[in-house]
């Protein structure tokens with residue numbers, strides 16, 4: 366069940382929320398607009414810092430990435446984003462009706478699909494002609510090669526049942542949520558419409574879910590009265606151009622901005638970086654199911670990839686009797702055999 370409808374937006378003076386589905390991974394991901402604004406210049410203009418050696422460039426088959434145009438010493442600050450640049454789902458958005466509609470919709474999203482909550486905000490900013498984040502959003506890929514956009518044959522080829530289950534779950538959620546969103550938008554006054562009067566369907570919801578799941582970072586958000594900070598997913602313009610490696614050369618650091626309670630998000634070189642090296646972050650110690658589901662790629666020989674096997678002694682005894690194997694005793698393994706079963710993880 367692939368969510369692959371294309372909606373033709375019929376409204377003039379708006380940014381259509383179309384999403385062309387993609388079935389195959391391609392090394393070049395087209396952006397939302399053919400020649401988007403220069404993201405590095407935009408970040409600097411809005412008060413952020415970008416090291417002069419950082420460039421955006423095509424990075425092998427991984428799409429765009431950040432590259433060092435000359436050697437950078439360990440510990441150097443590469444990027445710093447002040448609090449106004451990250452895209453978050455927060456109460457700083459005001460208390461207008463359009464925002465309330467988004468908040469009500471976000472409450473209907475199950476927690477494990479947190480990316481859809483921020484996805485609603487992303488879709489709103491994508492639709493708004495005057496969005497502060499448009500220079501960033503227009504640089505996002507137009508399509509995502511994640512399994513929710515796979516066609517039937519490719520879904521079948523996934524084969525691994527727990528992964529197929531998750532893909533179907535997400536597709537089913539998107540189709541149901543499309544109806545939920547349509548009901549919430551019915552009869553709204555023009556000014557109260559969160560998506561500039563545009564229809565939102567499962568395909569555009571899938572686009573924003575995938576944009577967030579493949580690019581957002583979960584960092585420390587607003588400060589609570591007890592001094593702790595809540596976990597907040599956010600999209601980090603430019604920082605999200607960094608590709609993934611388990612042995613990264615950079616890391617994200619969050620610190621309090623000098624003289625205010627606002628947070629500053631930085632990327633710092635964790636190792637010396639050579640000219641033409643990519644700036645790489647570790648997205649997390651994830652297995653390939655999660656990488657494929659959320660990011661649309663897998664890591665060859667992923668050390669975090671494992672499968673769990675259930676050992677059913679009685680079933681194996683019955684099977685070996687049927688196969689004519691004598692004295693199998695699968696149901697009463699010797700102590701040394703039992704020991705072997707405890708860390709029952711096998712690399713795929």
Ligand SMILES: C[S@@+](CC[C@H](N)C(=O)[O-])C[C@H]1O[C@@H](n2cnc3c(N)ncnc32)[C@H](O)[C@@H]1O
Pocket residue numbers: 394426427428429430506579580605606607608609610659660661662663
């Ligand atoms: C946070 S974005 C990074 C920027 C992205 N390459 C782009 O063109 O906008 C994450 C996406 O980059 C690609 N990517 C990142 N690291 C990768 C890797 N190690 N192998 C393959 N693709 C990767 C995947 O498409 C992933 O969904």
